[in-house]
Amino acid sequence: MEPIPIWRWLFWVYHKDIAGLYFFFSIIMGFIGFFYSLIMRLSLSWSYSFITNGVVYLHFVTLHAVYMIFFFVMPFSIGGLSNLLIPLCFSLADMCLPRINNLSFWMLFFSFGLTVISSSVYLGASSGWTLYPPYSSYPGSSWLSTDFIIFSLHLAGASWILSWINFIVTIFVLPINYNFSFFQYPLFIVAQLTVSFLLLISLPVLAAAITMLLFDRNFSTYFFSNVNGGDALLYQHLFWFFGHPEVYVLILPAFAVIWHFLSFSINRAIPFSYPGLSIAIIGIGVLGCVVWAHHMFTSGMDIDTRFYFASATLIIAVPTGIKIFSWLFTLLSDSIIYSPLLIWVLGFIFLFTFGGLSGIVLSNCHLNLFFHDWYYVIAHFHYVLSLGAVVGVFISLFFFFPVFYNLTYSYLNQTSIFIVFFVGSNILFFPFHFLGLWGLPRHYLLFDLNFFCFSISSLFGLILILLASIEVCSSVFYREGMFYFSYYIDLFFKLDIFMEKNVQCFYNLYLYSSK
Numbered sequence: 429m430e431p432i433p434i435w436r437w438l439f440w441v442y443h444k445d446i447a448g449l450y451f452f453f454s455i456i457m458g459f460i461g462f463f464y465s466l467i468m469r470l471s472l473s474w475s476y477s478f479i480t481n482g483v484v485y486l487h488f489v490t491l492h493a494v495y496m497i498f499f500f501v502m503p504f505s506i507g508g509l510s511n512l513l514i515p516l517c518f519s520l521a522d523m524c525l526p527r528i529n530n531l532s533f534w535m536l537f538f539s540f541g542l543t544v545i546s547s548s549v550y551l552g553a554s555s556g557w558t559l560y561p562p563y564s565s566y567p568g569s570s571w572l573s574t575d576f577i578i579f580s581l582h583l584a585g586a587s588w589i590l591s592w593i594n595f596i597v598t599i600f601v602l603p604i605n606y607n608f609s610f611f612q613y614p615l616f617i618v619a620q621l622t623v624s625f626l627l628l629i630s631l632p633v634l635a636a637a638i639t640m641l642l643f644d645r646n647f648s649t650y651f652f653s654n655v656n657g658g659d660a661l662l663y664q665h666l667f668w669f670f671g672h673p674e675v676y677v678l679i680l681p682a683f684a685v686i687w688h689f690l691s692f693s694i695n696r697a698i699p700f701s702y703p704g705l706s707i708a709i710i711g712i713g714v715l716g717c718v719v720w721a722h723h724m725f726t727s728g729m730d731i732d733t734r735f736y737f738a739s740a741t742l743i744i745a746v747p748t749g750i751k752i753f754s755w756l757f758t759l760l761s762d763s764i765i766y767s768p769l770l771i772w773v774l775g776f777i778f779l780f781t782f783g784g785l786s787g788i789v790l791s792n793c794h795l796n797l798f799f800h801d802w803y804y805v806i807a808h809f810h811y812v813l814s815l816g817a818v819v820g821v822f823i824s825l826f827f828f829f830p831v832f833y834n835l836t837y838s839y840l841n842q843t844s845i846f847i848v849f850f851v852g853s854n855i856l857f858f859p860f861h862f863l864g865l866w867g868l869p870r871h872y873l874l875f876d877l878n879f880f881c882f883s884i885s886s887l888f889g890l891i892l893i894l895l896a897s898i899e900v901c902s903s904v905f906y907r908e909g910m911f912y913f914s915y916y917i918d919l920f921f922k923l924d925i926f927m928e929k930n931v932q933c934f935y936n937l938y939l940y941s942s943k
C-alpha cells in the first residue's frame with residue numbers, strides 16, 4: 429500500500445477522519461492545559477519562590493481555563509464525538525457539509541495559534557478566561573495579549589458556529605428515510621442538538637461582548653468604562669449569558685456517553701425512563717439560558733433579581749435529579765453486565781453529584797455573597813466540570829476507541845487508571861471546600877502558611893492525575909483485527925438495520941474487541 433502523503437490530512441473531509449483530528453488535537457491540548465495547572469500548583473506550593481509575579485500567575489490561570497474549555501473538552505466531546513457518532517446513529521455515509529467540517533477544524537487550529545501568540549506577548553493575558561473589563565480593558569492590560577485572546581475566541585466561536593450548522597443540518601435534513609419522531613432520537617443526538625442550540629443562542633452574545641471589549645481597548649468606545657459613561661457590569665451580563673450555557677455545552681455530551689454506556693451494560697438500546705430523559709436534557713438547556721446572573725450575586729443587583737436567579741438555578745436540580753436517578757436505577761438492573769467502565773460510571777455519578785450538591789449551596793444568593801471568589805467555587809466547578817467532563821472523556825476513550833480506531837485497553841489498565849485518577853482528583857480538589865470555608869480567596873499567588881499542608885497535598889493529587897494520564901497514553905495498544913471501520917460501515921449498509929440494532933451491533937463489537 430502506498431504511504432499517504434503528509435499534506436493529505438489537511439484536506440480530510442470524511443467524518444471519522446475529522447473526528448480523529450479533533451481527538452488528537454484535543455488530547456494534546458488537554459496536556460497543555462494540564463501543564464498550566466501543574467505550574468499553578470507548583471507556584472502555590474512554594475509561594476513566591478517558583479513564580480514571583482502575580483500577573484504571570486494569573487496568565488497561567490487564564491490559559492489553563494482557555495485550553496481546558498475551548499481546546500480540550502469542547503473539541504473532544506463536540507467536534508470529535510459528534511463527527512464520529514452522528515452519521516452512525518442514522519446510518520449516513522458522512523456529515524451533510526463535509527468541507528465546512530474540515531474548515532471548522534482548521535479554524536479551531538488557527539484559533540489555538542492565536543492563543544499561543546497571545547501568551548508569548550510580554551506577560552500574557554492575565555484577566556481570567558472571563559476577561560472582565562477593568563482587568564482586560566486598556567489600562568488594566570495594555571499589552572497585546574488580550575487582543576489576541578479576543579481574536580482567538582472570535583475564531584473559535586466562528587468555528588463552533590460552522591460546526592453547529594453542520595450538526596443541525598445533518599440531523600434534520602439527511603435522515604429522511606427513517607422518519608424519526610423527536611422522541612425516537614438516541615440520547616446522544618438529543619444532547620448534541622441541545623448543545624448546538626445553546627451555542628447558537630449564546631456564542632453570538634459572546635462575540636458581541638468581546639468585540640465591544642476590543643473596540644474599548646483600541647478605539648476608545650468606552651462601552652464598559654464606568655468613568656466615561658459606560659457600564660462594566662454590562663460585560664458581565666453578556667459574558668455569563670454565554671458562560672452559563674457553556675457549562676452545559678461541556679457536560680451534556682458526557683451525560684450522553686454515560687447513558688449509551690449504561691444502556692449497553694443492561695443490554696437495552698434505550699435507557700431507563702427514556703422520554704423523560706429527552707425532556708430533562710432539553711429542560712436543562714432551556715433553564716441554562718435564564719440563570720446567568722447567578723455568577724454575579726455580589727455585583728449589587730436588587731434583592732428580587734437575586735431571588736429570581738437563585739430560584740431559577742435551584743430548579744435546574746430537578747432535571748439533573750431525573751438524570752441521576754435514571755443512572756442509579758439502571759445500575760440496579762438485574763441484567764447488568766459488569767465491566768471496568770461501570771466503575772468509571774460510578775465514579776462519574778459520585779463526582780458529578782458531589783459537585784452538584786456544592787452547586788446547590790452556591791446557588792443560594794445569600795451564602796453566595798460569602799463564597800464568591802473563594803476556593804469553594806473552584807472546588808464546585810472542578811467537581812462538576814473537570815472531573816465530570818473529563819471522566820466522560822476517559823469513558824469515551826475506553827468505550828468508542830476500540831471499535832473505531834482499533835486502539836484498546838486491557839480491563840486491568842482501565843481499572844488501575846480509574847483508581848489512580850479517582851484518588852488523585854479527590855486529594856486535589858476535596859480540600860478546596862475547606863479552604864473556601866476558611867476564606868481563602870482564589871486568583872492569589874500568596875497565601876497564609878497555615879494552608880501549606882493543603883497545597884502540598886493538592887500538588888500530590890495533581891501528580892497522581894498526571895500519572896493516570898500517562899498511564900492512559902502508555903497502556904493503549906493497537907489491536908489488529910477484523911473490526912476496522914469500513915467493515916463496520918459495510919455491516920450497517922448491508923444489513924440496512926434500524927438505529928437500535930445498529931447500537932446493539934456496535935455493542936457486540938465493543939464487547940469482542942476490548943476484552
Ligand SMILES: [Cu+2]
Binds near residue numbers: 672720722723
Ligand atoms: Cu452558571
